Amino acid sequence: MEEYKIEEKSAPNRDKVEVLGKTYDKGKPEGEEMGRWRQKLGSRAEKLKYLSTAERYWYGKDWFGSEKRKNPA
Amino acid sequence: MAEEKEKEVVKSIDDATIDMIKKAGEDGVRTVFDRADTTKPCPIGSEGSCCNICAMGPCRVPLPKGKEETPEEKRKRTGVCGATAETIAARNFLRKVAGGAAAHSDHGRRVAEAFLIAAKGESPEFQIKDEQKLLQLALDLGVEIGERSNNEIAVDIGEMLLAEFGRQEGELLTLKKAPLKRQEIWRETGIAPRGVDREVVEAMHRTHMGVDQDYKNLLLQGARAAIADGWGGSMIATELQDVLFGTPSPVLSQINLGVLKEDEVNLIIHGHEPQLAEILAVMTQDKELIEYAKSKGAKGINLAGMCCTANEILMRHGVPIAGNFLQQETAIVTGAVEAIVVDVQCIMQGLVDVANCFHTKVITTDSRAKIEGATHIEFDERKATETAKTIIKTAIDNFSNRGKNIRIPKQKSDLIAGFSHETINYLLGGLFRASYRPLNDNIINGRIRGVAGVVGCNNARVAHDDIHVRLVKELIKNDVLVLQTGCAAMACAKAGLMLPESAKEFAGEGLASVCEAVGIPPVLHLGSCVDNARILIAATAMVKDGGLGDDISDLPAAGAAPEWMSEKAISIGQYFVSSGVFTVFGVTWPTLGSKEVTEFLFKDMEELYGGMWAFEPDPIKMAKLMIDHIDKKRKALGIDKARERVLYDMAMRREME
Numbered sequence: 001m002e003e004y005k006i007e008e009k010s011a012p013n014r015d016k017v018e019v020l021g022k023t024y025d026k027g028k029p030e031g032e033e034m035g036r037w038r039q040k041l042g043s044r045a046e047k048l049k050y051l052s053t054a055e056r057y058w059y060g061k062d063w064f065g066s067e068k069r070k071n072p073a
Numbered sequence: 074m075a076e077e078k079e080k081e082v083v084k085s086i087d088d089a090t091i092d093m094i095k096k097a098g099e100d101g102v103r104t105v106f107d108r109a110d111t112t113k114p115c116p117i118g119s120e121g122s123c124c125n126i127c128a129m130g131p132c133r134v135p136l137p138k139g140k141e142e143t144p145e146e147k148r149k150r151t152g153v154c155g156a157t158a159e160t161i162a163a164r165n166f167l168r169k170v171a172g173g174a175a176a177h178s179d180h181g182r183r184v185a186e187a188f189l190i191a192a193k194g195e196s197p198e199f200q201i202k203d204e205q206k207l208l209q210l211a212l213d214l215g216v217e218i219g220e221r222s223n224n225e226i227a228v229d230i231g232e233m234l235l236a237e238f239g240r241q242e243g244e245l246l247t248l249k250k251a252p253l254k255r256q257e258i259w260r261e262t263g264i265a266p267r268g269v270d271r272e273v274v275e276a277m278h279r280t281h282m283g284v285d286q287d288y289k290n291l292l293l294q295g296a297r298a299a300i301a302d303g304w305g306g307s308m309i310a311t312e313l314q315d316v317l318f319g320t321p322s323p324v325l326s327q328i329n330l331g332v333l334k335e336d337e338v339n340l341i342i343h344g345h346e347p348q349l350a351e352i353l354a355v356m357t358q359d360k361e362l363i364e365y366a367k368s369k370g371a372k373g374i375n376l377a378g379m380c381c382t383a384n385e386i387l388m389r390h391g392v393p394i395a396g397n398f399l400q401q402e403t404a405i406v407t408g409a410v411e412a413i414v415v416d417v418q419c420i421m422q423g424l425v426d427v428a429n430c431f432h433t434k435v436i437t438t439d440s441r442a443k444i445e446g447a448t449h450i451e452f453d454e455r456k457a458t459e460t461a462k463t464i465i466k467t468a469i470d471n472f473s474n475r476g477k478n479i480r481i482p483k484q485k486s487d488l489i490a491g492f493s494h495e496t497i498n499y500l501l502g503g504l505f506r507a508s509y510r511p512l513n514d515n516i517i518n519g520r521i522r523g524v525a526g527v528v529g530c531n532n533a534r535v536a537h538d539d540i541h542v543r544l545v546k547e548l549i550k551n552d553v554l555v556l557q558t559g560c561a562a563m564a565c566a567k568a569g570l571m572l573p574e575s576a577k578e579f580a581g582e583g584l585a586s587v588c589e590a591v592g593i594p595p596v597l598h599l600g601s602c603v604d605n606a607r608i609l610i611a612a613t614a615m616v617k618d619g620g621l622g623d624d625i626s627d628l629p630a631a632g633a634a635p636e637w638m639s640e641k642a643i644s645i646g647q648y649f650v651s652s653g654v655f656t657v658f659g660v661t662w663p664t665l666g667s668k669e670v671t672e673f674l675f676k677d678m679e680e681l682y683g684g685m686w687a688f689e690p691d692p693i694k695m696a697k698l699m700i701d702h703i704d705k706k707r708k709a710l711g712i713d714k715a716r717e718r719v720l721y722d723m724a725m726r727r728e729m730e
């Protein structure tokens with residue numbers, strides 16, 4: 001995941017403000033690359049973080065979902 | 074003439090296949106469709122009422138037709154050894170499970186071996202492609218990650234998982250992926266399996282003459298062996314394949330015989346394991362080989378898949394699919410296939426006979442699956458490129474032998490595949506909040522009524538693809554989201570159901586609105602037969618996300634294999650049922666010779682496992698059974714009366730005031 005890009009914008013009757021820039025990838029992927037999303041995760045740390053959040057069902061430390069048990073069966 | 078046409082329609086609903094059946098007739102070629110006409114199924118064997126496991130038999134103990142049997146008649150209806158119809162039907166059923174579990178798991182074992190070769194750096198062609206999935210497996214298995222290299226981690230994972238096949242004690246490590254309640258149910262009923270090798274050997278032992286003669290006890294071993302397949306052998310295959318070759322993400326491709334090309338060397342890869350197919354997908358792009366093909370008068374090399382090997386390379390590379398199980402011979406009938414390369418499973422011996430009528434070479438590649446009359450080129454992972462080159466060159470060299478009698482059907486359909494559990498999770502929530510929540514919410518609010526897994530084969534005893542397509546259309550019309558694998562997925566892809574725009578045309582309003590919002594088709598392709606493990610994981614994620622109970626058996630979900638034919642399908646069905654899923658099979662049911670055995674599978678299993686079997690050949694009635702079950706589960710969850718929440722805008726509020 002890339003760092004967020006901040007852009008400066010001017011608003012009427014206001015000083016310049018900083019807003020969140022584009023968060024989407026440039027261009028339109030084609031062919032085999034089209035549906036690829038896993039490549040967006042770069043480093044091992046990012047991948048592990050993604051696992052603990054996105055796949056929290058199995059790897060989240062403090063998330064129990066429907067199975068509100070602290071002790072594994 | 075009209076009659077002839079009708080007969081062909083009964084054989085398949087796919088125009089490309091119908092055309093090739095006709096061509097085969099014109100060319101005097103005998104295919105599976107003709108053989109099914111002349112070789113009728115034995116009515117006693119098909120009901121599981123024949124025992125041939127010892128030389129005092131075979132003993133046939135069919136249920137009397139058209140009348141109730143007296144207790145005295147029933148008492149006498151036994152084999153020479155005294156085995157009852159119950160024991161015989163249950164033994165036959167368990168042997169089918171064992172055969173299916175063995176097939177999936179031996180596939181998984183081969184993948185684990187290839188994985189270890191790659192992890193140890195012994196094959197330049199195979200590398201760890203998906204670090205994310207590797208880390209996931211490391212977390213599952215408690216393998217140290219730290220600063221270790223991917224290969225070091227992979228060696229540990231490969232060795233641990235390879236050892237799981239032969240686990241003698243305790244229970245499979247991968248069972249931990251299941252919902253906690255499900256794991257408890259398995260433990261309490263004594264069916265949490267050890268390694269699949271042990272469970273299959275025990276199944277074969279217990280079904281030997283004079284061993285286990287209590288049908289319930291036999292059927293429970295069926296559950297245990299099947300779980301060792303679904304949550305073990307198959308799951309290991311899927312997970313390791315993902316690490317080696319990449320976890321599937323959405324990919325656009327095409328399907329049906331129309332993907333074959335008149336002016337190129339057509340090479341079909343057929344079977345189940347992805348290792349050779351992966352390298353063929355790479356090597357058919359090789360400039361040198363393409364030049365070589367051109368030097369022989371072809372414009373290029375066209376690789377197409379068939380059966381589950383096709384699904385593997387479709388999911389990961391978008392390689393087009395020539396067809397499903399019943400199309401393997403009709404592909405050759407086009408006269409335009411230079412080579413059909415096979416690995417293991419679902420390969421008809423009839424291929425060689427059909428190929429002999431044309432120039433096509435049948436190439437076997439695995440020492441476990443040779444066919445008399447075929448050319449054998451053994452695939453070795455350590456020399457993957459070399460083997461692939463030899464195979465491709467053999468096909469190219471055969472191009473000049475093509476006859477004049479060529480007819481490639483025009484039919485081909487676009488499809489989107491690649492819906493792994495990981496991708497579904499991502500698509501539903503995005504990179505920053507990947508989640509099954511939107512799916513669960515839409516089930517709870519009733520836009521989606523439930524989820525169905527429709528999987529399995531084709532069967533020459535019913536019209537090719539017909540039951541699949543009618544069942545799935547009926548399900549999506551009733552707002553049931555359909556997850557598919559295997560040849561079932563291919564049938565629906567050919568019918569155009571795997572494109573996002575099909576939601577508007579075929580799905581109910583609620584399901585269509587969700588598909589449109591997420592940008593997915595109403596029928597999702599999850600991969601090959603071993604990838605049914607992905608359906609188990611998706612179901613588990615739904616449970617764990619919350620709001621739909623705390624076990625798979627609580628979900629408004631059902632499964633079906635409407636055109637099943639292989640033992641693998643029985644193993645799949647049995648592990649779905651033992652995981653809490655109501656599962657309906659079509660075509661025929663292999664225990665009808667014993668009311669008690671059938672009753673146990675269709676009713677008693679629900680009490681034990683929350684899931685049970687059913688048999689219904691008619692697709693509309695089958696859909697009804699599945700929807701009734703889904704509604705029953707909705708009711709139990711208290712979401713049967715869920716209405717869409719109305720979001721009031723300002724105008725509506727003012728009106729209320």
Ligand code: SF4
Binds near residue numbers: 127131155156282
């Ligand atoms: S085991 Fe019994 S029922 Fe089976 S073939 Fe032998 S004698 Fe017949």
Ligand code: SF4
Binds near residue numbers: 419528
């Ligand atoms: S779905 Fe059935 S016929 Fe098709 S490849 Fe799998 S096992 Fe074979």
